[in-house]
Amino acid sequence: MTVLIDVHSHLYPAWYLERLRQNKGTPRVHRLGEVEYLDIFPGGRPDPMGPGQPITDGFTSGAAKLAFMDAAGIDQSVVSVGNPWVDFLSPGEAVFLATELNEYMETVCSDSRGRLYGLGVVPLQCGSEALAELDRIRQLPHLRGLVVPAKPALGPLDHPALLPFWEKVEATNLPVLLHPHWTTGWEDFGGHGPLLPLVFGFPFETSVAAARLVVSGLLRRFPRLDIILAHAGGTLPFLAGRLDQFTAGRPDGPSVMTDVSRFWCDGLTYHPAALRCAAEVIGRDRVMFGTDHPFGSPNGQRLIETLAAAGFDEATEQSVRGGAAARLFHLGPQHLKEAEA
């Protein structure tokens, strides 16, 4: 059986959480009683959305990450720092911390003996410094791509100021995990704690970000970009036909269904029918297993069961388990030999 590879998994350095403890407003780490929370939702919201995500060992411990993987039967993980990355910082601090985060991730992954590979963080608000960080990431052997916010503080992903970034990403051949950042529509989601922002706000944010890459023509301008949509593409697989319909009359309009099939996605749906929808619309060979650990499913079992229940043919199931990820990130059984050596 193909190795099981988790392409959506997060880890934070302890010193980064310490930096977030210094923030008065969100994003912040704060304590209520005995528990610390990571609160990333935007400030100024009309209704409390709960204190945030309780911080556990899984946030900062490489050993806890490996223990989770062992318990779930996950052979390798592609690990990224989670929200809020460096978007909330001044340009000078963002450049400094992005470099530090990338060095941290390289060290954690190189110490894992082939179990962990990483994604790099780029200070998008910093122009040429962001491009220079791409060069540094390229030199770190255990970093195999980037994690990029779906809604950067600089502006939407199709903002003209980001064109040099996309051009360089394509040239460096680094896959990009497009991950929701602040959630969207939070003004409509109050009254039920963090439930509605987490369940709807994050996937909607990813859906709109991906749609902007399609309708702006950016995907066609940079045809070799490999962009992985978090949470199975949000709602994009379900709504792609609608996007296609409403752009079909434009003479220079994008071929939406073709563009959508150029994305990759993780399989984080928690439902076999939704997973099949992502595979049918984005591509059976472009869906990759993901857990979002330490968030979401506490032990990964429901996601493993969802994949088993999807009714995929053998080739598709093996591709989702790890074949597609091994191809995209240049991973696979040969790298696990490092662990046995």
Ligand SMILES: [Zn+2]
């Ligand atoms: Zn995530």
